[in-house]
Amino acid sequence: MQSRTPASRTGRPRSAAADAAILAATREALVELGWSGLTLSDVAIRAGVAKTTLYRRWAGKNELVVDAVAELFDELRVPDRGSLAADIEGVVLQFAAILARPEARSGLMAVVAEATRDEALRERIRASIVDRQKHLVLAGRARAQARGELPAETDAGRTARAADLIFDMVAGAVVHRTLVSAEPADEEWVHGFTRVLLSGLAAAGSA
Amino acid sequence: MQSRTPASRTGRPRSAAADAAILAATREALVELGWSGLTLSDVAIRAGVAKTTLYRRWAGKNELVVDAVAELFDELRVPDRGSLAADIEGVVLQFAAILARPEARSGLMAVVAEATRDEALRERIRASIVDRQKHLVLAGRARAQARGELPAETDAGRTARAADLIFDMVAGAVVHRTLVSAEPADEEWVHGFTRVLLSGLAAAGSA
DNA sequence: GTGCTTTCGCTACGATTCGTAGCGTAACGC
DNA sequence: GCGTTACGCTACGAATCGTAGCGAAAGCAC
Numbered sequence: 001m002q003s004r005t006p007a008s009r010t011g012r013p014r015s016a017a018a019d020a021a022i023l024a025a026t027r028e029a030l031v032e033l034g035w036s037g038l039t040l041s042d043v044a045i046r047a048g049v050a051k052t053t054l055y056r057r058w059a060g061k062n063e064l065v066v067d068a069v070a071e072l073f074d075e076l077r078v079p080d081r082g083s084l085a086a087d088i089e090g091v092v093l094q095f096a097a098i099l100a101r102p103e104a105r106s107g108l109m110a111v112v113a114e115a116t117r118d119e120a121l122r123e124r125i126r127a128s129i130v131d132r133q134k135h136l137v138l139a140g141r142a143r144a145q146a147r148g149e150l151p152a153e154t155d156a157g158r159t160a161r162a163a164d165l166i167f168d169m170v171a172g173a174v175v176h177r178t179l180v181s182a183e184p185a186d187e188e189w190v191h192g193f194t195r196v197l198l199s200g201l202a203a204a205g206s207a
Numbered sequence: 208m209q210s211r212t213p214a215s216r217t218g219r220p221r222s223a224a225a226d227a228a229i230l231a232a233t234r235e236a237l238v239e240l241g242w243s244g245l246t247l248s249d250v251a252i253r254a255g256v257a258k259t260t261l262y263r264r265w266a267g268k269n270e271l272v273v274d275a276v277a278e279l280f281d282e283l284r285v286p287d288r289g290s291l292a293a294d295i296e297g298v299v300l301q302f303a304a305i306l307a308r309p310e311a312r313s314g315l316m317a318v319v320a321e322a323t324r325d326e327a328l329r330e331r332i333r334a335s336i337v338d339r340q341k342h343l344v345l346a347g348r349a350r351a352q353a354r355g356e357l358p359a360e361t362d363a364g365r366t367a368r369a370a371d372l373i374f375d376m377v378a379g380a381v382v383h384r385t386l387v388s389a390e391p392a393d394e395e396w397v398h399g400f401t402r403v404l405l406s407g408l409a410a411a412g413s414a
Numbered sequence: 415g416t417g418c419t420t421t422c423g424c425t426a427c428g429a430t431t432c433g434t435a436g437c438g439t440a441a442c443g444c
Numbered sequence: 445g446c447g448t449t450a451c452g453c454t455a456c457g458a459a460t461c462g463t464a465g466c467g468a469a470a471g472c473a474c
Contacts, residue, residue: 011449012441018451034324036268039431050452055433061243105323112386113316116309117241122389130387164388165399169376172383177375179319180337182329192372192411200407204399218420219470225422246460257423262462 014057021047022054026068027103035110040064062114062121069107070128072098078136084144089194091136092174096185099178109179137167151205162205169197221264228254229261233275234310242317247271269321269328276314277335279305285343291351296401298343299381303392306385316386344374369412376404 025046029038040061044051058064076098079090098104108129115122141163144150153159173193177185185193232253236245247268251258265271283305286297305311315336322329348370351357360366380400384392 010443010447012451013443014450015441035320040433041431052434052453053451056450060433102323106320109316109320109323113242113313113320116312116316116386125387161399164390165396165403168384168388169380169400169403171387172379172381173376174379175383176379179323180332180378181371181375183371189372192368193376195411196372196376196404196407198407199410200403200405203406203410204402217418217472219422219472221421222470247462248460259424259463260422263421267462 018047018049018053019057022049022057022064023068023071026064027072027107030065030068030103030106034106035065038065062111062118063124065107066111066121066124066128069104069111070132072101072104073129073132076132076136078139078143080143084140084147084149085194085198087140087143088170088198089190091140092170092185092190092194093187095133095171095174096178096190099174100184105179109175133171134163134167137163137170141166162201166197166201225254225256225260226264229256229264229271230275230278233271234279234314237272237275237310237313241313242272245272269318269325270331272314273318273328273331273335276311276318277339279308279311280336280339283339283343285346285350287350291347291354291356292401292405294347294350295377295405296397298347299377299392299397299401300394302340302378302381303385303397306381307391312386315382340378341370341374344370344377348373369408373404373408 022043025043026038028046029043033039033042038061040054041051043064044054047054054064058067076091076094079087079094081087081090099108111121111125115125141150145152174185177183177189183189229250232250233245235253236250240246240249245268247261248258250271251261254261261271265274283298283301286294286301288294288297306315318328318332322332348357352359381392384390384396390396
């Protein structure tokens, strides 16, 4: 989670409970105060830890919020509903449900904004959030190919570009619907979106 | 631009030059410092005005940045390239070009994040940025109908929902591609995206 | 030209937050 | 136990915030 993967082996270990408490407190503070109102001092008080403990583990607000928000995406799964369309609808609905939560709304866009000027932060977001989502696209595609709904891949580069496009279209549309248009990505909307997306992929792919 | 539309008629008028200088300075500061590093004191110095002048016109950082970023979208136009596909590609490319600018990247997502907890700010964004974009979708659609590329509208509600969906798909995909995936929305990508979108709309619309 | 009104630039201020340093204590591996 | 590291706590200088008060400037009405 933090940057300290090859941790030391001696001395007092870091409290895993403190980690969980801090991340939970961060999400709670995001809901109540929003991004700009969130302070590390406040998070420390909520989590019941010292402010210095926070600074020992995270470099700053950006990194902390990325990790706190990333945990929300742990619950993403590829449902097996029997068809590509149903699977995609399921994933999109899960994604929409996460974005409907205020701690995700306030935090996600803010760290993305900060990441435009911070390469390390962008990489952290990619590793802990984006790649996890993109994996769902690939898994759904593989399952559809096993069912015969999609042709097997021929050109690897073309396939990768297509996956990237699908990912940007799915995540982008849901994010924009939820955060910018401020309308719920409910079942009706998701159904319409999925139909357009799949029809377009089928038609454009065969062309 | 500011909230003071029904301005008073007597006394010294506000300097329009100061407005322009402040908004330009805000964009400049966004490029150099990013959202979190931007301070109103710094903007005031860059613009050559007093800090108090800033606070007299804008309530805070959020409102100022919204106005500064909104000006970037003034240049959006609906091109007349002769076909719906070409028109859409043109709009998407313009949108991508704006998002490629660092002052837009840093500022836009940040204010969207803040707007998740601020209804007034959300309305300000809608009025000065989103509606302007959505108008392009409607204009392009009308032109395509005049050409006979799209059938005339029958159900008003259905039409409005379709326009909203198109808007979320276009803006969302470009934003996600540019800011999250951090890849350029170049001509090749836009072409592929437009093909999928139009194919999907044609297929789903006729179903 | 003379007032009236509003904006402007400037300075100063208390309040708040930041991120760090220092220190003694607590918890683990050997 | 011993060494090592994490923890809680306190305190600190630095920076930013948003506001108040003042005199001067720039328009409009007459």
